[in-house]
Amino acid sequence: MDFEELLKLIKEELIRVLGESYSEYKEETKEDIEAFLAASRVKLERWTTLLVSEDLTVTDYEWLVKSQKDILVLEALYKAGASKRRLGHLKNKIIKTVVDTVVRAVL
Template sequence: MDIEELIKLLKEELLLVLGESYGDYKKETKADVEAFLTLSKVKLERWTNLLQSGELTVEDYEWLLVSQKDLLILNALHQAGVSKLRLGHLKNKIIKTIVNTVITVVI
């Protein structure tokens, strides 16, 4: 598994998810997604390798991603007045998207 390719794919998928509801903030949300993926890259690589080797279950992988949720700061949407509740739902959707994308790549 090439982590650079995975990060690129995740970025594309996450921008699609964000674009569905927040297309007006595409440039700003792109920066937020890139920052999250950069901060999480080492952990994503380690966890994805463990998932691929069978040392982690999908549930474990998702739990580990949820533990990184605080690193996912959607500044552009927060500054635009999007409620904390909607941001929380969006973060959950982003995590689900990461899990589903990784599963299709490694399993």
């Protein structure tokens, strides 16, 4: 598994999925996604390796990725005027997309 390629795939998928629902915030979304992935990179790589080696279940992996929700600040979107409720939905969509993309790519 090439984690760099997987990270690139995750980023592309997040931008695509979020662009469909939040097109008015495309640039802000991209900045926030990049910041989240940079902050989560080491943990995502470790957890993905454990998932591939079957030392983690998909449920465990999802739980761990959800634990990163607090570092998913979405500062650029907040400054652009997105409501807290909308930001909450967006965070959930980001987490789900990361998990779904990884599971499809590595399992």
